[in-house]
Amino acid sequence: MNPEKIIETCKKAHEAFFSLSKTNEDKINSTLESLKLLIDRNRKKIKEINEKDIENAKVMNLKSSLIDRLLLNDKRIDGIIQSIDTVIKLKTPVGEVIEGWKLENGLNIEKVRVPIGTVGIIYESRPNVTVDAAILCLKSLNTSVLRGGKEAINSNKLLSDLIKKALHENGINSDSIGFIDETNREGVKYMLKLNQYIDVIVPRGGEGLIGFVSENATMPVIKHDKGLCHLYVDESADLEKALSISYNAKVQRPGVCNAIETLLVHENIANVFLPEFKELMDKAGVELRGCKKTLGILKDIKEAKEEDFNTEYLDLILSIKVVENLDKAIEHINTYGSHHSEAIVTENYDNAERFLDEVDASCVYVNASTRFTDGGVFGFGAEIGISTNKLHARGPVGLRELTTYKYKIRGNGQIRR
Amino acid sequence: MNPEKIIETCKKAHEAFFSLSKTNEDKINSTLESLKLLIDRNRKKIKEINEKDIENAKVMNLKSSLIDRLLLNDKRIDGIIQSIDTVIKLKTPVGEVIEGWKLENGLNIEKVRVPIGTVGIIYESRPNVTVDAAILCLKSLNTSVLRGGKEAINSNKLLSDLIKKALHENGINSDSIGFIDETNREGVKYMLKLNQYIDVIVPRGGEGLIGFVSENATMPVIKHDKGLCHLYVDESADLEKALSISYNAKVQRPGVCNAIETLLVHENIANVFLPEFKELMDKAGVELRGCKKTLGILKDIKEAKEEDFNTEYLDLILSIKVVENLDKAIEHINTYGSHHSEAIVTENYDNAERFLDEVDASCVYVNASTRFTDGGVFGFGAEIGISTNKLHARGPVGLRELTTYKYKIRGNGQIRR
Numbered sequence: 001m002n003p004e005k006i007i008e009t010c011k012k013a014h015e016a017f018f019s020l021s022k023t024n025e026d027k028i029n030s031t032l033e034s035l036k037l038l039i040d041r042n043r044k045k046i047k048e049i050n051e052k053d054i055e056n057a058k059v060m061n062l063k064s065s066l067i068d069r070l071l072l073n074d075k076r077i078d079g080i081i082q083s084i085d086t087v088i089k090l091k092t093p094v095g096e097v098i099e100g101w102k103l104e105n106g107l108n109i110e111k112v113r114v115p116i117g118t119v120g121i122i123y124e125s126r127p128n129v130t131v132d133a134a135i136l137c138l139k140s141l142n143t144s145v146l147r148g149g150k151e152a153i154n155s156n157k158l159l160s161d162l163i164k165k166a167l168h169e170n171g172i173n174s175d176s177i178g179f180i181d182e183t184n185r186e187g188v189k190y191m192l193k194l195n196q197y198i199d200v201i202v203p204r205g206g207e208g209l210i211g212f213v214s215e216n217a218t219m220p221v222i223k224h225d226k227g228l229c230h231l232y233v234d235e236s237a238d239l240e241k242a243l244s245i246s247y248n249a250k251v252q253r254p255g256v257c258n259a260i261e262t263l264l265v266h267e268n269i270a271n272v273f274l275p276e277f278k279e280l281m282d283k284a285g286v287e288l289r290g291c292k293k294t295l296g297i298l299k300d301i302k303e304a305k306e307e308d309f310n311t312e313y314l315d316l317i318l319s320i321k322v323v324e325n326l327d328k329a330i331e332h333i334n335t336y337g338s339h340h341s342e343a344i345v346t347e348n349y350d351n352a353e354r355f356l357d358e359v360d361a362s363c364v365y366v367n368a369s370t371r372f373t374d375g376g377v378f379g380f381g382a383e384i385g386i387s388t389n390k391l392h393a394r395g396p397v398g399l400r401e402l403t404t405y406k407y408k409i410r411g412n413g414q415i416r417r
Numbered sequence: 418m419n420p421e422k423i424i425e426t427c428k429k430a431h432e433a434f435f436s437l438s439k440t441n442e443d444k445i446n447s448t449l450e451s452l453k454l455l456i457d458r459n460r461k462k463i464k465e466i467n468e469k470d471i472e473n474a475k476v477m478n479l480k481s482s483l484i485d486r487l488l489l490n491d492k493r494i495d496g497i498i499q500s501i502d503t504v505i506k507l508k509t510p511v512g513e514v515i516e517g518w519k520l521e522n523g524l525n526i527e528k529v530r531v532p533i534g535t536v537g538i539i540y541e542s543r544p545n546v547t548v549d550a551a552i553l554c555l556k557s558l559n560t561s562v563l564r565g566g567k568e569a570i571n572s573n574k575l576l577s578d579l580i581k582k583a584l585h586e587n588g589i590n591s592d593s594i595g596f597i598d599e600t601n602r603e604g605v606k607y608m609l610k611l612n613q614y615i616d617v618i619v620p621r622g623g624e625g626l627i628g629f630v631s632e633n634a635t636m637p638v639i640k641h642d643k644g645l646c647h648l649y650v651d652e653s654a655d656l657e658k659a660l661s662i663s664y665n666a667k668v669q670r671p672g673v674c675n676a677i678e679t680l681l682v683h684e685n686i687a688n689v690f691l692p693e694f695k696e697l698m699d700k701a702g703v704e705l706r707g708c709k710k711t712l713g714i715l716k717d718i719k720e721a722k723e724e725d726f727n728t729e730y731l732d733l734i735l736s737i738k739v740v741e742n743l744d745k746a747i748e749h750i751n752t753y754g755s756h757h758s759e760a761i762v763t764e765n766y767d768n769a770e771r772f773l774d775e776v777d778a779s780c781v782y783v784n785a786s787t788r789f790t791d792g793g794v795f796g797f798g799a800e801i802g803i804s805t806n807k808l809h810a811r812g813p814v815g816l817r818e819l820t821t822y823k824y825k826i827r828g829n830g831q832i833r834r
Contacts, residue, residue, distance in 0.1 A: 018751065022775065101796065107785055109795060116807055117777075199807055220637065220808045241830040248832035334435065356825045358439065360534075368524055368828030377833075378526065378824075379518065390533055390616055390821045391637045392809040404807045407795075408773045411785030413658040415665035416794075 001186050007194065012175035013118045013143040014197035020176045021115050021141050025092050027170055028138055032088045035135070035166035036081050042162060043077055050127070050155045057151055069125045070152050080131050083382065087135045090381040093400040094141050108410040113403045115141040117199035121384075122147050122188055122213055124205035127155035133202070134163050134177050136384050140402040143176045145198060147191060149205075150183030157181060185212065195219040202397075204385055222393055222401070224385035226312045227257030227340040229370045232329040232355070233273055234346035235266040241367055242273060242345040243280060248369040249343065251284045255314045257386060258341045258373040262309055262319045264329045267293065270322045274298055286316045293322035309336045326351050330358050337361060340388055341370035362388070362395035418603050424611065429592035430535045430560040431614035437593045438532050438558050442509050444587055445555055449505045452552070452583035453498050459579060460494055467544070467572045474568055486542045487569050497548050500799065504552045507798040510817040511558050525827040530820045532558040534616035538801075539564050539605055539630055541622035544572035550619070551580050551594050553801050557819040560593045562615060564608060566622070567600035574598060602629065612636040619814075621802055624729075639810055639818070641802035643729045644674030644757040646787045649746040649772070650690055651763035652683040658784055659690060659762040660697060665786040666760065668701045672731045674803060675758045675780075675790040679726055679736045681746045684710065687739045691715055703733045710739035726753045743768050747775050754778060757805055758787035779805070779812035 039046070050072040057067045093113050100110040119142045121133040130146055137144035148156035160179035167174045180187060192201065195218040202222045203213040210225050231249050233242045249260040265273055274297045281288055289304035290297075304319040309332075311319075323329045333342050343365035344355040352366040363373045373395065375383020380398030387393040393401035456463070467489040474484045510530050517527040536559045538550040547563055554561035565573035577596035584591045597604060609618065612635040619639045620630040627642050648666050650659045666677040682690055691714045698705055706721035707714075721736040726749075728736075740746045750759050760782035761772040769783040780790045790812065792800020797815030804810040810818035 018775075103789075103794070103796070107789060220806075238830070244830065244832055252833055352827075356827075358435075361823065363824045363826060365826045366828060368826060368831040369833050371833035372524060372826065372831070373824075377520070379520070389637075394821055395824055404811055406778065407780045407790075407812055409780060409782045409785060409789065410769075410773075411783060413655070413661065414785040414789070415661055416669055416786050416788035 001182055001184065001190070003190050006180055006182060006187060006190050009178035009180055010118070010120075010145050010191065010194045010197040013145045013178040016173045016175040017115075017117050017143045019173055020143050023141065023172060027172065028092070028141070029088050031138065031166050031170040031172055032084050032135060034169050035131075035163060036084050038162045038166055039077060039081055039084075039131075039159075042158075043074065046072055046077060046155070046158060047074075049158045052154045053127075053152050060151075062151065066125060066151070070127065070155070072127055072155055076128065080128050083128070083132055084135055087139050087382055090139060090399060092139050092141065093403050098405055105414050106412065107414050110408045111405050112408055113400070114406050116402060116404050117142060118197060119144045119402065120147070120191060120198040120201040120219075121145070122191070122201065122203045122205070122209065124149040124209060125151050127152040127159060129204060130156045130159040131163065132382070133204075133384060134160070136382055136399060136402060138176070140399045142402055143178070145178035145180060145191070147180040147182070147188060153181060153183055188212065189216050192216045193218055202384055220392065221389075222385070222387050222397060223389050224257070224397075225388040226338050227259070227386070228262075228310070228312045228336060228338040229258060229260045229341045230262045230264055230333050230337055230343070231260045231370065232264040232323075232333070232344045233266060233269060234326065234344055234348060234351050235268045236348040236351065237266075237269060237273075237345040238347055239273060239276070243276060245343065245345055245367070245369050246277060247280050247284070249371055250281070250286060250318050251316070252369075252371055254316050256371075258370050259314070260318070260343075260370055261311065261313050262321065262336070264321050264323050264332060266329075267322050267324055270294070270297055274320070281318065284316065286318055288318055288320055290320040291322060294320045297322075312338070326354060330355065334360050338388060339390070340386065341365065341373040343368065343370050362386070418599055418601065418607070420607050423597055423599060423604060423607050426595035426597055427535070427537075427562050427608065427611045427614040430562045430595040433590040433592040434532075434534050434560045436590055437560050440558060440589060444589065445509070445558070446505050448555065448583050448587040448589055449501050449552060451586050452548075452580060453501050455579045455583055456494060456498055456501075456548075456576075459575075460491065463489055463494060463572070463575060464491075466575045469571045470544075470569050477568075479568065483542060483568070487544065487572070489544055489572055493545065497545050500545070500549055501552055504556050504799055507556060507816060509556050509558065510820050515822055522831050523829065524831050527825045528822050529825055530817070531823050533819060533821050534559060535614060536561045536819065537564070537608060537615040537618040537636075538562070539608070539618065539620045539622070539626065541566040541626060542568050544569040544576060546621060547573045547576040548580065549799070550621075550801055551577070553799055553816060553819060555593070557816045559819055560595070562595035562597060562608070564597040564599075564605060570598060570600055605629065606633050609634045609636075619801055637809065638806075639802070639804050639814060640806050641674075641814075642805035643755050644676070644803070645679075645727070645729045645753060645755040646675060646677045646758045647679045647681055647750050647754060647760070648677045648787065649681040649740075649750070649761045650683060650686060651743065651761055651765060651768050652685045653765040653768065654683075654686060654690075654762040655764055656690060656693070660694060662760065662762055662784070662786050663694060664697050664701070666788055667698070667703060667735050668733070669786075669788055671733050675787050676731075677735070677760075677787055678728065678730050679738065679753070681749060682737065682739050683746075684739050684741055687711070687714055691737070698735065701733065703735055705735055705737055707737040708739060711737045714739075729755070743771060747772065751777050755805060756807070757803065758782065758790040760785065760787050779803070
């Protein structure tokens, strides 16, 4: 490990913030346009370099799903260019006057959105994150330090070089993007000590990485932690809606954080709902695991243990619990949930409102799939992750969540009495 | 130390959050009314118990200024009652719809303000903080765990008992306020590990306490760190305003965080401004320490060393630096400042706007005293401190900064395609 290089990269990104924060949006947009061109023109090189990562991954005997994540083919390169285009079209939130008022003594107070400073991004495998993270930071006038995983190191390095080139071509200090090529945990640990240079850390990856970062960071962390999400089918649920929503929330994309892991069902509707539900799940190849009461209705499934209710399967497995009432459903969710996305299916107005109020999660749904928790879907244009923090940013993290604010106060000689 | 008791108190406050968060504002207000009455009726007892703390402090040979901070006399008890009254009159921010929109698929998204959970407050000496912190947490529907300093332990204990009594009288779980009577640092350290129960920590006290809490906390910290504030007198300053504002910012209350510690003066105005300024400062008994250029103008003052520009004097001492231009002033502030409150005196429009944009601080002033940085003055009604964080809350921390948000999403069967 080369600590001096890590320090140097972070220090330079920190120093570049002052000038980047003064850059106007047009210049950022033309930089992003340059980046689009550079990526398009370097397709061949990108694919060649990416091939190296793929070969190394095969030598390392990585699972084929992991190798697939590393791959950059023409379609994925198009996707990267598309996402740059999306960010170009977004308006930077920097400069927005959040609110303003005048004091009796004549002082004008404005609360104005400003960039945070230097954002550290620690991510694993997928090389497109290099571009996604960098451009969101640029658009919000933050400098960034990127540290990707070892599997995609060659692709990441090339992409970050192209970003630096686009910055340089547009007269922006290329240190505004720092890239750390130390890919071991020691390097990350070192980076996490540099709170004099890095204002906030965004880890993107598995539970292991998130835990490591949270434990070792000396600066605030915007965590994208696990999604242990629930769907509760209330006594008064419309069964069609319940079937369609629960199917969507579990099956449409089971490996993502906003898919459900546990289904809760009111006991008065379980006898009718569960057999129909099981039929759907069987067709989709979903393994069900049920509580004792569930086993009384669905005979041929495994029992769900305490551990099941604590597990984010990220797979075609679902645990089921029959509950006495809404209170028990809310209690279960607030105990086992990861405060990410939670849904109720109900036609009862009071129950809907109570669920919305009492469930402690970033996104709470009535009669809709948890799968909608997403910066793009919410209209943020792009997201850097979904925060499971309660403070600063909660839920989808877009450009706005990458800003803070300052108070600008204009007077004409006011002093405090 | 009794770790079980600390765990128990924090756990109970955490458990009390669910029901407190559902409490309506009227009930909170009647609790605060009860508290006013209880404090008023127990004046004699409060003063007697407080006398114990004062006696202990004298035995411990505390400085008289510290002993004065501990004192609860009738005037200060009136002040506590007054501050409860202020909080009663404030509207809780909980429930405020920050924004809302409808997606094309018909989903209604509302971003709604909600309490954070359990707030830990770690504070020193002044016993009124027990009431101030507790009532701000109550009004924002957060439960809290209070841990005051050993000097005021008897007064703090009695005041927290009265708060618990007011809660009980109004049918609110009295565990909503936890009080920790372990007053050593080990107890604090233990509390800082309990991130499963405490969602955020607010330290209030000296640099030592803040540093200790930041280093050891496993949950987010809303820091009220030091205020190393500057006033820059620009070339084009109106000298009358410059004199009056700099006098106010230094002298009106030198021991607080929003008073200035360093004066920066443009070299083209220093010859005229500094001698007049010194006359004012001499009258106020302020010791001046100047850079080399300053010493060329004010002959009989001490030299300001590098260390001076890094020092929050909190006293009638001021360092002075003559700078070449606005850029140098901004550079000095962004290097030495604590990102708290910074001011420029200028009649030049561009310089004013550049200062507002480029100085990295929570509150940036043009032609006004830094002393205005205060939740009360800003119109927040009350404050729990002034945050020097960049994330979550920046500047004065009032009720609103003690909340987070959730997304409430209402649908009628939407699934993700």
